[in-house]
Amino acid sequence: xxxxxxxxxxxxxxxxxxxxxxxxxxxxxxxxxxxxxxxxxxxxxxxxxxxxxxxxxxxxxxxxxxxxxxxxxxxxxxxxxxxxxxxxxxxxxxxxxxxxxxxxxxxxxxxxxxxxx
Numbered sequence: 001x002x003x004x005x006x007x008x009x010x011x012x013x014x015x016x017x018x019x020x021x022x023x024x025x026x027x028x029x030x031x032x033x034x035x036x037x038x039x040x041x042x043x044x045x046x047x048x049x050x051x052x053x054x055x056x057x058x059x060x061x062x063x064x065x066x067x068x069x070x071x072x073x074x075x076x077x078x079x080x081x082x083x084x085x086x087x088x089x090x091x092x093x094x095x096x097x098x099x100x101x102x103x104x105x106x107x108x109x110x111x112x113x114x115x116x117x
Contacts, residue, residue: 019045035077
């Protein structure tokens with residue numbers, strides 16, 4: 001595990017905390033690498049998610065075609081998550097019911113973020 005692995009508050013917990021405090025615009029960036037990660041971040045309250053590192057890796061490995069294929073996969077995963085949660089759009093996904101367990105649930109409890117939905 002890299003030295004930075006135990007540093008700071010995880011992105012998901014930070015997003016949940018900021019959303020609970022009423023921030024209207026939240027961009028999740030750390031640890032986001034798939035469409036499912038994007039969906040999780042949005043469901044926790046993010047407005048958007050940044051995925052620069054995986055896109056740049058795909059670009060380096062497969063040039064423009066590789067990056068576009070990667071982004072197509074991200075979009076398909078996000079659409080699948082939205083379908084499975086009954087979310088017509090990103091705004092609906094942000095309000096969708098969620099189940100938070102494990103380490104993230106512990107972080108959220110430690111930060112005092114309520115699970116009011």
